[in-house]
Amino acid sequence: MLFRSIPLCAFLLAALAMGTCLWAEQTPSPALVITINEPGAHALQIIDPRTACIVGSVPIPGSRYAHEVAVSGDGRFAYVTNDAEAVPGAPHERVPADFISVIDLVAQKQIRRVDIGPGSLPHGIVVVGGKLYFTAEEIGRAHV
Numbered sequence: 001m002l003f004r005s006i007p008l009c010a011f012l013l014a015a016l017a018m019g020t021c022l023w024a025e026q027t028p029s030p031a032l033v034i035t036i037n038e039p040g041a042h043a044l045q046i047i048d049p050r051t052a053c054i055v056g057s058v059p060i061p062g063s064r065y066a067h068e069v070a071v072s073g074d075g076r077f078a079y080v081t082n083d084a085e086a087v088p089g090a091p092h093e094r095v096p097a098d099f100i101s102v103i104d105l106v107a108q109k110q111i112r113r114v115d116i117g118p119g120s121l122p123h124g125i126v127v128v129g130g131k132l133y134f135t136a137e138e139i140g141r142a143h144v
Helices: 002-023
Strands: 032-038 041-048 053-059 063-071 077-084 098-104 109-117 122-128 131-138 141-143
Touching: 032 063, 041 063, 041 077, 053 109, 063 098, 063 122, 077 122, 098 122, 098 131
Parallel strands: none
Antiparallel strands: 032 041, 041 053, 063 077, 077 098, 098 109, 122 131, 131 141
8 A cells, every 4th residue: 555655655755845845936046047049049947956946948049059158246137158049041230139138037037138250159257346247269379
């Protein structure tokens, strides 16, 4: 009888945990933030590290590849490096600029997009002393 009740208990605990995930809406402190890149879905996900539940997902429009994240010292803002989506058939000067998304983690929305320039490929993002630093690469050049 005990053997039969273990799977039932495990199922009930999993259902309870999933239900908790469904109702969690506020950004926890601290929070774990990750980028996701799936066909048609580029976003920053906010995860509660205590429960491993996704509590929010912030879409990043115009991103072809959201890949690095830095968080402000107060934990309110996340900064995400993005390679822009190419416009098929557009000449190089009309290709959208690669950019950095500024995400308000409390409101769970993108509040600003900082264009870096077409083909700049921003990387190595970090917040130090309240300032944001990143590197940008181009063919044959690197900017800091």
